[in-house]
Amino acid sequence: xxxxxxxLPTLSVQExxxxxxxxxxxxxxxxxxxxxxxxxxKGPQFIxxxxxxxxKRQGQRVTVLLNKTVKHLSLxxxxxxxxxxxxxxxxxxxxxxxxxxxxxxxxxxxxx
Amino acid sequence: xxxxxxxxRNRITKTGKRIMLECSQTKGHDRMYWYRxxxxxxxxxxxxxxxxxxxxxxxxxxxxxxxxQAQAKFSLSLESAIPNQTALYFCATSDPGQGxxxxxxxxxxxxxxx
Numbered sequence: 001x002x003x004x005x006x007x008l009p010t011l012s013v014q015e016x017x018x019x020x021x022x023x024x025x026x027x028x029x030x031x032x033x034x035x036x037x038x039x040x041x042k043g044p045q046f047i048x049x050x051x052x053x054x055x056k057r058q059g060q061r062v063t064v065l066l067n068k069t070v071k072h073l074s075l076x077x078x079x080x081x082x083x084x085x086x087x088x089x090x091x092x093x094x095x096x097x098x099x100x101x102x103x104x105x106x107x108x109x110x111x112x
Numbered sequence: 113x114x115x116x117x118x119x120x121r122n123r124i125t126k127t128g129k130r131i132m133l134e135c136s137q138t139k140g141h142d143r144m145y146w147y148r149x150x151x152x153x154x155x156x157x158x159x160x161x162x163x164x165x166x167x168x169x170x171x172x173x174x175x176x177x178x179x180x181q182a183q184a185k186f187s188l189s190l191e192s193a194i195p196n197q198t199a200l201y202f203c204a205t206s207d208p209g210q211g212x213x214x215x216x217x218x219x220x221x222x223x224x225x226x
């Protein structure tokens with residue numbers, strides 16, 4: 001079955017630096033991958049998604065990269081800000097039934 | 113964002129008690145979901161519903177039941193709560209008909225079973 005996991009549970013970043021959060025997956029027949037941000041005391045919020053037929057997608061200050069050869073997904077945050085401190089989850093979406101499978105999450109802490 | 117609301121936000125109960133968690137949404141979405149989050153872990157799907165007449169089990173449905181009373185309401189019940197059901201519970205909605213894969217999450221209910 002599908003499994004979605006993250007490489008590191010925590011990441012400490014200096015304010016203004018770029019952040020890179022990684023995720024590995026096992027199922028090569030995936031359709032969509034999604035990154036969510038969860039701030040303390042809140043539910044997850046959608047950041048960006050990418051289809052399996054794409055390698056890269058950019059949003060506002062965020063870029064998602066998909067390497068299907070090594071089954072690796074990453075989220076890059078440019079010029080990290082204190083408001084970026086949160087837990088970040090990658091998730092797999094099966095297009096035919098829209099059920100999300102979540103990884104364990106990476107806690108990002110931004111140092112002033 | 114108050115489009116997806118959950119009640120109660122916090123609940124402490126005892127082993128063996130029946131508990132109901134409520135979820136309401138004003139987004140007009142047909143699809144609703146219940147997830148559980150344990151400390152340091154991602155979200156696990158408990159149940160999901162693609163419309164009022166459709167209920168499906170997720171990864172961890174044992175010990176839980178749901179009711180989809182209307183398009184806007186999706187309730188999660190623990191018939192006889194046990195301590196290992198202590199967790200954060202999230203409700204979510206989605207509308208893939210708009211071509212988006214995003215699920216919108218409520219603020220969560222923190223449940224403690226003593």
